[in-house]
Amino acid sequence: MKEFVLIMGALYGMLSVVFGAFGAHALKKKFTAEQLTSFETGVKYQMYHAILLVILGLTLPMVNSIEHFAAIFIIVGIFLFSFSIYGLCITSSNGKKLKILGPITPLGGLCLVIGWILLIVIFASYGFYL
Structure with a gap:
């Protein structure tokens, strides 16, 4: 799982430079x-x-399900949030806005928020209190 998270982080980072x-x-x-x-x-x-x-x-051991779920929610959230925005902008500029993408953006944002909440739980369980 660590390798998958690292690969997805690098892939999304590279794609953000390309899309930027x-x-x-x-x-x-x-x-x-x-x-x-x-x-x-x-x-x-x-x-x-x-x-x-x-x-x-690089930092989490990625040995339990909560760490896996946090990473998965972030990976899915990036895809749903950012890529739906890209799709909305591109189709809108062509005069054929794909309105179905509109509700996907907040779902991606929700996935990102859930990922962050899971990280709070993870850090609290390791003794990193606010």
Whole structure:
């Protein structure tokens, strides 16, 4: 599981750099200011959580189910949150907005929040109290 978390963190990190460059250069002329801001939000959240996955993969033993679930919620949350934003922005700029992606974004955000809550539980169980 550690290897999977590390690979997903590295993959999401790499993709956030690619999508960030794509947004800053290729899409800058095609997107409205609002679409560009939304796209950048997806890229930022993807990178923040990619870094988190790498840190978790390097520091947590990943030997129990709560650690696995925290990582899985973060991995799924990144995909649902950021990639739905990318899809909404791209389809909207083409005049054919995929409205079905709209409800997916908050589900991704919820997955990320659950991942963070599980991390609080994990850290508290290791004696890292607030």
